[in-house]
Amino acid sequence: NKKRMNKNTLIGFVLIAVVLVGFSWYSQPSQEEMRAQFVKDSLEQVAKQKAGQAAKIAAYKQQQAAKEQVAADTTALFYKALTGKAQDVVLQNAKLAVTLSTKGGTVTKAYIKNEKGSRRYVGHNIADKTGKSDDLGGVTLFSGKDQSLNYTLVAKEMNISTGDLFFEPTAVTDSTVTLTAEAGQGKSLIINYRLGSDYMLHVSLRTVGMAGLFDPNTTTLGVDWHEKVKEQERGFTFENRYARLDWKESEGGTDYISEAKTKKETTEEEIDWIAFKNQFFSAVMISKDNFQKGGQLESTLYDKKDQENQPVRYLKDLKAQVRTSFDPTGAKPSEFEFYYGPNDFYILKQVEKQSTFGKELDMQRIVYLGWPLFRYINRWFTLPVFTWLSDWGLPMGIVLILITILLKVITFPMVKKSYMSSAKMRVLKPKLDEATKQFNKPEDQMQKQQAMMAEYAKYGVSPLSGCLPMLIQMPIWVAMFNFVPNAIQFRGENFLWMSDLSTYDPIVEWSTNVMLIGDHLSLTCVLYTVAMVLYTWITMQMQKDQMVGQQAEQMKVMQWMMFLMPLMFFFIFNDYSSGLNFYYFVTLILSAGIMMVLRRTTNDAKLLAILEARYKENAKNPQKMKGLAARMQALQQMQQQQMQQQQGRDNNRKR
Numbered sequence: 001n002k003k004r005m006n007k008n009t010l011i012g013f014v015l016i017a018v019v020l021v022g023f024s025w026y027s028q029p030s031q032e033e034m035r036a037q038f039v040k041d042s043l044e045q046v047a048k049q050k051a052g053q054a055a056k057i058a059a060y061k062q063q064q065a066a067k068e069q070v071a072a073d074t075t076a077l078f079y080k081a082l083t084g085k086a087q088d089v090v091l092q093n094a095k096l097a098v099t100l101s102t103k104g105g106t107v108t109k110a111y112i113k114n115e116k117g118s119r120r121y122v123g124h125n126i127a128d129k130t131g132k133s134d135d136l137g138g139v140t141l142f143s144g145k146d147q148s149l150n151y152t153l154v155a156k157e158m159n160i161s162t163g164d165l166f167f168e169p170t171a172v173t174d175s176t177v178t179l180t181a182e183a184g185q186g187k188s189l190i191i192n193y194r195l196g197s198d199y200m201l202h203v204s205l206r207t208v209g210m211a212g213l214f215d216p217n218t219t220t221l222g223v224d225w226h227e228k229v230k231e232q233e234r235g236f237t238f239e240n241r242y243a244r245l246d247w248k249e250s251e252g253g254t255d256y257i258s259e260a261k262t263k264k265e266t267t268e269e270e271i272d273w274i275a276f277k278n279q280f281f282s283a284v285m286i287s288k289d290n291f292q293k294g295g296q297l298e299s300t301l302y303d304k305k306d307q308e309n310q311p312v313r314y315l316k317d318l319k320a321q322v323r324t325s326f327d328p329t330g331a332k333p334s335e336f337e338f339y340y341g342p343n344d345f346y347i348l349k350q351v352e353k354q355s356t357f358g359k360e361l362d363m364q365r366i367v368y369l370g371w372p373l374f375r376y377i378n379r380w381f382t383l384p385v386f387t388w389l390s391d392w393g394l395p396m397g398i399v400l401i402l403i404t405i406l407l408k409v410i411t412f413p414m415v416k417k418s419y420m421s422s423a424k425m426r427v428l429k430p431k432l433d434e435a436t437k438q439f440n441k442p443e444d445q446m447q448k449q450q451a452m453m454a455e456y457a458k459y460g461v462s463p464l465s466g467c468l469p470m471l472i473q474m475p476i477w478v479a480m481f482n483f484v485p486n487a488i489q490f491r492g493e494n495f496l497w498m499s500d501l502s503t504y505d506p507i508v509e510w511s512t513n514v515m516l517i518g519d520h521l522s523l524t525c526v527l528y529t530v531a532m533v534l535y536t537w538i539t540m541q542m543q544k545d546q547m548v549g550q551q552a553e554q555m556k557v558m559q560w561m562m563f564l565m566p567l568m569f570f571f572i573f574n575d576y577s578s579g580l581n582f583y584y585f586v587t588l589i590l591s592a593g594i595m596m597v598l599r600r601t602t603n604d605a606k607l608l609a610i611l612e613a614r615y616k617e618n619a620k621n622p623q624k625m626k627g628l629a630a631r632m633q634a635l636q637q638m639q640q641q642q643m644q645q646q647q648g649r650d651n652n653r654k655r
Helices: 002-027 031-072 236-240 345-354 372-390 396-427 429-435 442-458 467-486 523-544 550-573 578-601 604-620 627-654
Strands: 088-092 096-101 107-113 138-143 147-154 159-161 168-170 176-184 187-195 200-208 220-230 244-249 254-256 263-266 271-277 281-291 296-301 314-325 334-342 506-514 518-522
Touching: 088 176, 088 187, 096 187, 096 334, 107 147, 107 334, 138 220, 138 281, 220 271, 220 281, 236 314, 244 296, 244 314, 271 314, 281 314, 334 345, 372 396, 372 467, 396 429, 396 467, 396 578, 396 604, 429 442, 442 604, 467 578, 506 523, 518 523, 523 550, 523 578, 550 578
Parallel strands: none
Antiparallel strands: 088 096, 096 107, 107 138, 147 159, 147 220, 168 176, 176 187, 187 200, 200 334, 220 314, 244 254, 244 271, 263 296, 271 281, 281 334, 296 314, 506 518
């Protein structure tokens, strides 16, 4: 009956599949219909594009006509400031140099200076894979048209856009400058800049003598900020995973637009700051009086294929259109602070102290350390230990090895407990085989499982006791997965054959992308994959010795899946940093070594004698199963009862 039922079920599924395939084939449009629909869609798409382009051209012409009209009117507001010659003004300290243009009055270049004798802030020339043309002096975060910033004021007669104005620089020093755009007799727009001692640029914007030119209800100014985030590291795909637009709500936490999407967001709350973030560097804009709700934030992905053989490649196009408070009388300036610097957790944490706004900025959240649990581990364990070891002046590769050893020492009691649980099941295997030999039929598997659980209980062994310790280690592995790629301390650091721990270490490279593998083969990824195969083989050998009956047959199928996992991880991690792959490689080698040592130091005969003694003790004082094992046994018994009841109903129907 069971075989007949299985056969009928199979036939039913086949018939359903045939009907579905046949209906799909019958209902699909013909080639002529598909071609006509394609032509129609294409024409509609072209028409939409033409309409959009025409609207943009019309708006541009209207804007240019308005500018020409104003330029021709000598009495117009900012008449003198609409023409001039752009000049560069450089403010710099020991760590940062920013270039300001008198055309627009904003920063056009940010240059993060490298520390002497270090390669942490070296500017990579991605067009030269040899690294010989790298800028050893520092990193150019952006320059020229890569970034733009425009302030917009709505006056009674016209909209004032700072991007159209030429400013006159005065009071120029290495750290300060005042930029003034003359609006008319006794009227002006003034932007003051002051560069701090580190990576902070303080900005204030105010008007003088222009109160009557604004509508009384004008209390805000528009901020239009845009950056094409360029590739700074060798590894477009890997770096792109960490480039994104972040912001912090004034009365809440931080948020971001997903790195993997082209997306627009409308802010629902007031926000303190907006960050255009690269993997290791960021440009952050902070508003003293907050950016108002309703701001438009946008992130657009760039495709690597469209930029092949280009001297500069871009990861994302980030835009922020927001508004903040503005006093048309000029009594209170609109104040901003800009951070142009590294994504270093502790440096970003110090920004709050350097800020003059008295806000809780939490800018260290720009350094992504994982979801709350993993972030907690990284924040209070990994970061302090990593910093302490780094302060000793040790090579970063040695620091990784020492952290790995420390984590293994901490988790060793859990690993040993998990191993001993497996060892107990291994030495009990002959007794389990004997106790369950009468349950060899497929329909007896439920009873066999119950008999096994009962036998384990007699010896005081819980087959699930080894699972929890291994699960406890998972958050540590995931935490390190989030920590290593975001730690700028690895940038430019070499160790053994790895020239830069923050990116992949290719042993072979080629010019075109190969599906799943990319354009290179990473040596540390290969080593990690080999180590995973070795570790999998060791664990499979140990598990094979404890399998009973049909479990051993199932294990033969399972082992192929287990050996496929390293191959899958190879394709995933080939793009990841050599530092991360090296950490996992060392972790697996140490794990395999620990398992082998535990296996050699475990006396099976002595362990079996201990279990036999426990068996005799439990025979005198029988105890019920406890915890998860007891709940699993109860669940199995319930399933068996349901199966018996179902069989009884089936038999009654046949009668």
